[in-house]
Amino acid sequence: MDFKRLGYFAVVAELGSLSKTSAQVGIAQPSLSRQMRMLEEELGVPLFIRGPRGMALTPAGQLLYTRIVDPLREIGHAIYEVRSLPTQGRGEVVLGMPPSMVQAIAGAVARRVTTFAPKISLRLVDAYSGYLQKWLQEGDLDAAILYGPTPTGFNATLLLEDELVLVGPAHSPFGSEFIDGKRLEDLPFILSSPAHGLRGIIEEVAAKAGIGLNITTQADSFQLLKEMVDSGIGYTLLPYCGIAREVSTGRFSVARLRRPQFMRQLFFAMRADAEAPRAVLQVEEYVRQEVAALMQTLRPSGDARN
Known part of the structure; x- marks a missing residue:
């Protein structure tokens, strides 16, 4: 019939x-x-x-x-x-992530793409925000997760806001307690170079609070930065999601900060002069779903507002 x-x-x-x-x-x-x-x-x-x-x-x-x-x-x-219904995205999507987000959500995002959007070929790029911003501007990336404040010249929307914690070796005397920001002046610090987003956030918050940081070593590699902290030569400030795995195994100790709190913002950014393909928007949705799940389950303990 x-x-x-x-x-x-x-x-x-x-x-x-x-x-x-x-x-x-x-x-x-x-x-x-x-x-x-x-x-x-x-x-x-x-x-x-x-x-x-x-x-x-x-x-x-x-x-x-x-x-x-x-x-x-x-x-x-x-x-x-x-x-x-929205059409299924297809084609290659090149997405840049800062190292802390690679460790926290990259595997889960890739799993969502292969499960729910098998026609999308996802390529992930792991680099500091300064490099990602340059590559996105030059068209080497379709999208990137960038540090705020709002990146200029991009179509960027807020992805998350979370706090930075003081990260030290396992034997650090600051483990699991709150410390005042002024105490940071007495510590040797290992940070990325000034060209990268997290360094700028840390220095801006410290300057507004009148805190002088003693930066003894610079490392433009997330893995290298963690290796240096593990060796005992200094401390760093990182988002908790980037080191939660090492904290759970006892490799690092962490302490939360108050007066001031160090906060970071991350944005999902695309080039403003190009229309985003459906596949990129679909990957963005998966990134947001994984970030929402992460922020519900992965937070340092305690309350730093007092």
Whole structure:
């Protein structure tokens, strides 16, 4: 049974006219008439009484119309809803992440993409925010997670805001307690170079609070920075999500800061001069879902507001 033919039959039954139905459904009247005769032949009974005033249903036609009109409308509505769904993204998406987010969500985001959007080929790039911003501007990345404040020259929306914690070796005397920001002046610090986003955030907050940081070593590698802290030569400030795994194994100790708190903002950024493909927007949604799950389950203990 031809589904379209049944649909044409229902419209003819409602309008009582081949000419009106022809205009409404966009099919030539002779072709429509032929479709109705083919349906009658298929069922073996006349469905219409044809006259100068149009088309009237026979008892068999009335029975058929009554039985199919509601299911046809439900099917039509279902087809409309399916066609209205966002199209599945496809193609390669190159996404840059700072190292702390790579450790926290990269695997989970990749798993979502392979599970729910298998036509997307995701390529992840791990680098500090300063490098990511440059590569995004040059078109080497489709999107990137960048440190705030709001990155200029990009279409950027806030992804998360969380606090930085003091990270020290396992034997640090500050483990699991709150410390005042002024005490940071007495510690040797290991930070990234000034070109990168996290360094700028730390120095800005410290300067506003009148805190002078003693930066003894610089490391433009997240892994190298952690190795230096582990060696015992100094401390650093990092988002908790970037070192939670090492804290749980006892490799590092952490302390939360107050007066002031050091906060970071991360933005999901795309180039402002290019329309984002559907695949990039789909990956962004998966990133946001994983960040939301992360922030609900992964926070340092205690309350730093006092």
